Amino acid sequence: MEALNGTDLPVIDLSLFPSQNVDQNQLESFEFKKLRQACQELGFFLVINHGVDPTLIQAVDGRIRDMFALPTEVKNRAIFPIFNTGYGPSVVDDAAKDSIPENMSFPWDHLLPNSVEKISAKLWPQGNPPFCEELNAYGAQIKELCQRILKLLVWSLGVDVSSQSVSELFEKSFGNVRMNYYDKCTDKEMISKAHTDVSFFTILYQDDIGGLQIRNKQGKWMDSKPLPGSFVFNVGDILQMWSNGRYRNAEHRVVYGKSNRNRLSMAYFFDLPNEFEIRCPKETIDEEHPQLYKVVTKDVVLIYEHRNVI
Template identity: 80%
Template sequence: MEVLNGTDIPVIDLSLFPGSQNVDIKQLESEEFNKLRKACQELGFFLVINHGINPTLVQAVEGRIRDMFALPAEIKNRAIFPIFNAGYGPFEVHDVTKDTTPENMVFPWDHLLPNSVEEISARLWPQGNPAFCEELNAYRTQVRELSHRILRLLVWSLGVDISSQSASELFEKSYGNLRMNYYDKSTEKEMISKAHTDISCITILYQDDVGGLQIRTKQDKWIYTKPVPGSFVINIGDVLQMWSNGRYRSAQHRVVYGKSNKNRLSMAYFHDFLDEFEIRCPKEMIDKHHPQLYKVVVKGDIVEYLKKTGPNLYNPLHFKI
């Protein structure tokens, strides 16, 4: 499959969008809203700038997380939890496909693991690490607020009334998981993380300057994305593809790494939902040109499917009508 190098993806300037709960219909036809729609429809990825996340805090958290991954394996293993998608996960090479899962640490929102930042920190540093907890919780709060702001823009861009029940539940029944991924530069050969789509609603990704993120296009080509300082990468997840009746695209992606002079770090925040959240596309998304594509399911159905199949390239297709 062809890989295109250094491709720019759309950059969305959040300072150009309204910040209130209400939006004038004329703003929905603005150049920036049209640019946002096209990015979600065609690529499923875009960058945001002027997002409001404190850059000093981002740098501080990156330093804390690099220090965390530098801990000895026997210490990191203390943060392994018998809970799906929580705590420490070691580097893994998959036997059949030979692709990889990077070393990772997941800090779920508190309904899955109460006080997850403090609980994981206590296992790693029994003597205490209050600065780690304070900075990580502050970052998690700021990125959560950003996820709500971006999701409002996406709902507006689809022409759905944000006060409607179908739209409001996107916020009321949501939570967020924060996943840190660490890619070791020491490998002597090129490594590829498992290609997948995200089952979340949207993902907010901070990546360092190493690069390596690839996105699969509609034309079945892999494109590299250039890291842009001060930006976050946003991608559409499976839940939003299904909720939007396929209007917005959950794109497959992966990371190619190794042969670098620096370990790669990414921090992904997944705006997600409780297992009982019902994924039902709103009536505005269905018409004679856009018949309903997906069954009405709850988020727990997708999670159970993921547990059986592992990270999957085609999660939404399993739930097509």
């Protein structure tokens, strides 16, 4: 399917939003309307003035590239029998479609406690303390950004931030970062497997090479332009369900290869435990928006994907 070229994603400037309570006038402001529209129509937007240290971002970028430059036999030592943890070799089918890039996953506060240190110890004899320090600092700043964006999303839906169900979102959420390394190719174009994210939402760092494509409501693949200094936000499966279908989890993929540089992205999945009960807040249900989903736990979503509709 041919892609639409050069699409600019909506840009959300976090400096223009309140950090404390909001009133109805603020919820009807241009910025909140823009946020809602981006989540409803495309499910993707760019985040600027996000507060994550740009020097730290570039330092982590360099550390991760050095990590992927290690010999294959060294990286293979970081393969763990735990889902979404440690090293994953690239997988490419014969048609160069539905490929999986080389990757490394670090689950913070979940699955493997102290995962950065444990994975680092598999790769370097001394564990590489500078790598661990910078990567943990990056994870902490991204988690803080996620908490800030979560509050804006809750407000944007007219949901009471102080309610017990929302408090549980803040208390029980955790992060899992996946570093993706797309090998340059000179002979053919590669396409990663199209998917949606089984998470609440995702914060993505990507370099300036580009290649991210998003499927719009009309079924067309859209090329998205990288914006220096920004993060990409996308709605996950859980947020689509929690918002009662008001916010859209768009299918996406990466087209890469035929470049003189390798592409790097770092996806931080803001997620919830498998036993977490996903229930639409009452504020998201009305005559125009009847309840779309059964109340289920996260593990049911993992197994049955989107077939748990009412």
